[in-house]
Amino acid sequence: MANINITFPDGSVKQFESGVTPLQIAESLSPQLARDILAASVNDKEWDITRPVNEDASIRLFKWDDPEGKHAFWHSSAHLLAEALQDLFPGVKFGIGPAIENGFYYDIDPGENTITSADFPRIEKRMLELAQQKNPIVRADISKADALKLFGDRGEEYKCELISELEDGHITTYTQGSFTDLCRGPHIATTAPIKAVKVTSLAGAYWRGDEKRSQLVRVYGITFPKKKMLDEYLVLLEEAKKRDHRKLGKEMELFAFSQ
Known part of the structure; x- marks a missing residue:
């Protein structure tokens, strides 16, 4: 199998076999990175981490902290x-x-x-x-024909409408x-x-x-x-609601008592 050149954000280049996935590239760099990686971009296109890369490409690997x-x-x-x-x-x-x-x-x-x-x-x-x-x-x-059949057989008319507007291939x-x-x-x-x-x-x-x-x-x-992240998010949400209520209360008071 032919080798391809993968260019990283810092400009460094490594060779991999054609068909390598972003996840396998991450594994070659660090086990921790492989555990943390969620998505990738290949030549600036959004890319699944299990999708093969078959040609020379620049790659970026994204974790939770990345948008x-x-x-x-x-x-x-x-x-x-x-x-x-x-x-x-x-x-x-x-x-x-x-x-x-x-x-x-x-x-x-x-x-x-x-x-x-x-x-x-x-x-x-x-x-x-x-x-x-x-x-x-x-x-x-x-x-397109198979997609229309797949979703049509399930009675998914909303999906079929979307498919009808897509380009085959x-x-x-x-x-x-x-x-x-x-x-x-x-x-x-x-x-x-x-x-x-x-x-x-x-x-x-x-x-x-x-x-x-x-x-x-x-x-x-x-x-x-992580469960802890959800707990922290819900606390922030509650605090934001309280602030909004206080602000709303002041505004209502202002309108109620202004002459």
Whole structure:
């Protein structure tokens, strides 16, 4: 197998066999880095750490402290949320599920199901159970016809609408456990790093932001690689709410008593 040159951010170059993955590159540098790596970029393109690199490339490896690492972690967590919802609420249909600045959301059509904040603990419990299965998150290239059949057979009309607008030859799916999603990625390698889960809120959202289209339920959540990080985040959230209430209280007083 031919060798390729991999250039690192500091300008250094190392040779690897063609087909090497960012995870294997990390392993060659340090076992700790290999444990911490969540995502990569190859020639400035977002890249899964288990996806082969077949030509000379510049590479960057991202951990939790990097925005790109958090993005891949939370994007993968959105898929985990969808898998849990699929298990708990049979018949739900899926819109989109991106990472956002703090966490992620998934837009779903609940069908005959009603989802309320009372369901949050069991959604969180199911997400953690699935995460602990340490399922690999597997990327696959798929033809447009096969994608339309795959999602059409499941009655996923929202996904089929998105697929119909994509160019053939550029469509990928990601599968973990029993859940397959239409997605560009990148994702973390397995569900194993997801150790703490919080479903934070629900909101209404029109499909593709169009009030003439179906109204979906947007489920928001956040995840962390350590329980302690979630605890600290929830404390900060509570403090921010208190500050907002104090500020609001002063403003209301100001408006109530100003002449």
